[in-house]
Amino acid sequence: MSHFSFDLALACLDDTAELAQRFSKVLKPGDVILLDGDIGMGKSFFARCLIQSSQDIPEDVPSPTFTIVQTYDTEIGEIWHTDLYRLSGADDIIELGLLDAFETSICLVEWPDRLETLVPQSALRLRFSPGPTEDARQVHVTWTQAAWTTRLEPFTHA
Amino acid sequence: MQTTSLTFLGLESSCDDTAAAVLRVFSDGTRHILASTVMGQNTLHADFGGVVPEIAARAHAERIDVCVQDALRDAELGLADIDAIGVTSGPGLIGGVLAGVMCAKGLAAGSGKPLIGVNHLAGHALTPRLTDGLEFPYLMLLVSGGHCQFLIVKDAETYSRIGGTIDDAPGEAFDKTARLLGLPQPGGPSVEQAALKGNDTRFKFPRPLLDRDGCDMSFSGLKTALLRTRDVLVAEHGGLFETDIADVSAGFQTAVADVLAEKSRRAIATYLELSPKDPVIAVAGGVAANKFIRSRLEQVAHDTGVRFTAPPLALCTDNAAMIANAAFELYQRGVRHDMTLSARPRWPLDTSRPAMLGSGKKGAKA
Numbered sequence: 001m002s003h004f005s006f007d008l009a010l011a012c013l014d015d016t017a018e019l020a021q022r023f024s025k026v027l028k029p030g031d032v033i034l035l036d037g038d039i040g041m042g043k044s045f046f047a048r049c050l051i052q053s054s055q056d057i058p059e060d061v062p063s064p065t066f067t068i069v070q071t072y073d074t075e076i077g078e079i080w081h082t083d084l085y086r087l088s089g090a091d092d093i094i095e096l097g098l099l100d101a102f103e104t105s106i107c108l109v110e111w112p113d114r115l116e117t118l119v120p121q122s123a124l125r126l127r128f129s130p131g132p133t134e135d136a137r138q139v140h141v142t143w144t145q146a147a148w149t150t151r152l153e154p155f156t157h158a
Numbered sequence: 159m160q161t162t163s164l165t166f167l168g169l170e171s172s173c174d175d176t177a178a179a180v181l182r183v184f185s186d187g188t189r190h191i192l193a194s195t196v197m198g199q200n201t202l203h204a205d206f207g208g209v210v211p212e213i214a215a216r217a218h219a220e221r222i223d224v225c226v227q228d229a230l231r232d233a234e235l236g237l238a239d240i241d242a243i244g245v246t247s248g249p250g251l252i253g254g255v256l257a258g259v260m261c262a263k264g265l266a267a268g269s270g271k272p273l274i275g276v277n278h279l280a281g282h283a284l285t286p287r288l289t290d291g292l293e294f295p296y297l298m299l300l301v302s303g304g305h306c307q308f309l310i311v312k313d314a315e316t317y318s319r320i321g322g323t324i325d326d327a328p329g330e331a332f333d334k335t336a337r338l339l340g341l342p343q344p345g346g347p348s349v350e351q352a353a354l355k356g357n358d359t360r361f362k363f364p365r366p367l368l369d370r371d372g373c374d375m376s377f378s379g380l381k382t383a384l385l386r387t388r389d390v391l392v393a394e395h396g397g398l399f400e401t402d403i404a405d406v407s408a409g410f411q412t413a414v415a416d417v418l419a420e421k422s423r424r425a426i427a428t429y430l431e432l433s434p435k436d437p438v439i440a441v442a443g444g445v446a447a448n449k450f451i452r453s454r455l456e457q458v459a460h461d462t463g464v465r466f467t468a469p470p471l472a473l474c475t476d477n478a479a480m481i482a483n484a485a486f487e488l489y490q491r492g493v494r495h496d497m498t499l500s501a502r503p504r505w506p507l508d509t510s511r512p513a514m515l516g517s518g519k520k521g522a523k524a
Contacts, residue, residue, distance in 0.1 A: 039334055040385035044325065044378065060506075063326045063378070065333075066173075066304030068211065068251060071503065092213040095253060134386065 004149055005142040006156050012135045016042055019139070020049035026151050027054075027106050029077040032120050034112035037128030042137055046128070047081050047108045054079070064110070069096060071105075078105040084114035093118055124148055164241045164489070165192070167265070168482025169226065171218045171258035172250025172278045173304075174198070174211040175475075178225035180233040180240070181288075181482035189288050189486070193232035194472075194479045197221045215253035222261045229478070237269045244485020247275035247495075248502030255501040263497055274485040275499045279507045281480035283311050286440035288483040289469040293436060297429040297464070299422060299455070302443030302474070303329030308373050308425040309507065310432065314487035319508035320428050321373020321421060328414050328445050331377040335410050338381075338388055339403050349407045350448050356401075356408025361387050363413040365420075373425045375417055384410055415454040418445075422455055426462045438465040442474045 010016045027033070027050075035043040044063050052058035054074040064070045064083040072079045080101045087093065093115060101107055102120050112119065127140040141152070163184045170177040179194035212218060230236060245262035248255055259275070266273035282300050286292040298309040306329075307322030326334070329346060336345030341352060363383050366376035384406060391402050422439065430437060439459050446452055446468045459466035473479060 038385075039337060040382040042382075048325070060322075060324070062304075062323065063330055065330050066327070067249075068213070069503075086211055087213070095213040095215070097252070134382075 003142060003144055004146075005140060006152075008139040008141065008155070009131060010137045010139060011131070011133070013042075013045070016046055016137060017049040017053075020046050021053040022154065024050045024054040024074075024076060026154065027076055029105055030103060030122075032102050032107045032109065032123040034115075034119070034123050034125040035108060035110045035128070036112060036125060041128035041130070043110045043128060044083075046126070047110070050108065051079050051081060069098075074106075076106065080105050080107045081110075082107065083110040085111040087114050089114075090116055090118055121145060122147075124152075164486065165235065165239055166482040166485050166489070167226070167229070167237075167240045167243045168276075168478040168480070168485060169222060169243070169245040169258045169262050170278070170281070170476060170478040170481045171222050171254040172246045172248065173254065173476045175477075176212070176218050176221035176225055176254070176258075177476065177478035177481075178222065178229040179478035179482050180229050180235060181479055181486065183486050187291070189483065191288075191479045191482075192235070193229040194477055195225045195228045195232065196477055197225055211251070213251065213253055215257045218254045218257035219261065222257055225478070226261065226265070237265065237271070240269070240271055242272040242274055242485060242489050243269075244274045244276050244481050244488070245499075246278045246281065246481050247499055248277060248505040250278055250503065252501060252503045255503065259499060259501050263499065267497065272489070273495045273497075273499060274488050274493055275495045276481050276484045276488065277505050277507060278476075278481075279305070279505075280314070280317070281484045282442055282474070283309055283317060283507065284314060284484045284487055285442055285469045285473050285480045286438075286467060287487065288480065289473055290440070290467045292438055292440060292467070295429070295432055295434050297425060297437075297439040299418070299425070299439065299441045299446075300443055301328055301418065301441065301445040303327060303333065305443065306375060306377075306445075308421070310429055314484065314491055315493075317507040319506075320425055321375065323375045323377060324367075325376050325378035326381065328377055328418065329443070331381055331410075331414065332445070332448075334381050335384055335407070338385055339398065339406060341403070341407075346444055346448060349411060350450065352404050352407035353411045353450065354404075354408075356404030356406070358405075358408035358412040360405040361409040363387075363409050365413055365416050368417055368420055371424075373421045373428070375421055377414065377417075380410065380413055411448070411450055415451045418451060419454045419458050422458045423462065426458070426464050430462075430464070436465065437463070438467060441466070441468045444471070444475060446474060447471050 048061040070081045125142045168179045177196040180192040295312045306327040310318040333345035341348040366379045
């Protein structure tokens with residue numbers, strides 16, 4: 001199976017917010033976005049920007065660390081914002097209804113390593129890592145499904 | 159014979175814990191918790207550095223039955239002695255909320271007692287009525303692992319949220335700070351402990367949104383700043399010395415306290431515009447157990463001429479006595495639900511206010 005990837009350099013928080021906004025334009029129900037990266041790398045910030053920019057009247061997007069799942073009605077469909085950090089295994093993932101949501105909603109998944117073997121083939125992975133300055137970030141985007149290659153053209157040909 | 163008291167059964171299973179309680183309210187208004195049982199998820203899971211939540215509805219369902227039995231036994235009452243059944247019907251994890259709602263419906267249907275669905279946050283917000291007999295309107299700072307908001311509680315059904323966190327709650331920030339510094343979970347007590355020996359001026363951490371008007375708060379940027387400080391220290395001497403951990407903890411705790419104190423000052427100013435007869439701020443939630451933060455908040459209350467109260471911790475963490483108490487308040491207002499009561503995963507207390515912006519489209523300058 002082929003793996004595709006590209007890298008983005010984000011110089012500041014506004015760049016991250018803009019990237020999230022642009023992502024919200026290409027997503028549709030059934031998309032699973034895995035947000036990888038250490039604590040403090042801006043995974044929740046990215047998710048918050050993405051959700052709020054896909055809403056007519058932006059809602060609060062609190063951290064899902066304690067609640068595990070927060071769902072939002074948006075212009076582009078229902079979005080599930082989840083933080084799997086506190087989960088202990090695949091049973092919990094299934095019990096949450098996350099596998100069903102993978103099919104019917106847009107899922108933004110923080111700490112996706114907890115999915116273990118349940119990672120959908122079609123998922124897009126964004127790995128956030130530190131950049132050269134305080135607010136700068138590197139984003140490594142990877143996927144295996146060829147459909148993403150076309151859908152992500154606006155980003156790869158920026 | 160005339161009834162001189164009302165007795166409420168409360169059920170709570172919207173978060174990590176499962177709980178049931180029996181509350182008796184006498185005709186003179188005094189409220190007594192006859193029983194309160196909590197089956198916790200307090201087994202710390204070292205691998206994950208925190209409390210592992212119970213996701214499965216089935217597990218909650220099994221526990222809630224036991225909790226109800228235990229609470230009734232402790233109160234030495236039967237279902238027939240209960241006047242109404244209150245249950246958390248949201249917000250929270252759907253599996254847990256559903257388990258509680260289904261159980262309460264079963265009990266209500268079987269016993270013919272009235273059923274009252276309670277908002278979990280209203281349970282917290284009305285707790286000072288149970289513990290301190292506060293009169294409306296009072297100012298509430300709800301500050302815990304998952305929540306951080308200022309509410310003006312006008313009556314049992316009217317809440318005005320005048321500010322809150324736009325990202326992480328302080329309790330979460332404490333947990334994540336502990337994670338970053340290699341301190342044990344839960345992070346609140348361990349960071350507070352480490353901070354005791356620390357110098358809070360060695361590292362200057364940001365006070366996000368402090369320069370902005372209003373009562374909104376942000377704690378996510380603080381976490382990022384702390385991460386950077388840690389990485390610099392580790393790069394310098396290959397690890398963290400105990401003094402480093404103490405100083406970072408102290409600097410972090412003081413930053414959180416500064417933000418909460420200043421925002422409380424503003425929230426009190428807004429609240430005082432209502433000219434309450436006996437102005438009071440109630441602080442509820444696990445973070446109120448932090449002695450340093452608590453003393454800072456007490457100072458603000460003192461400076462602004464507002465009474466300070468904080469319900470005991472056992473009634474600030476998730477429990478069912480607060481649900482029975484909220485059910486009583488709603489019962490008094492004529493609220494009754496039927497078998498159509500549904501579980502609501504999302505249920506803001508104050509639906510009249512727009513989102514706490516400052517993040518999102520423009521990007522938070524945290």
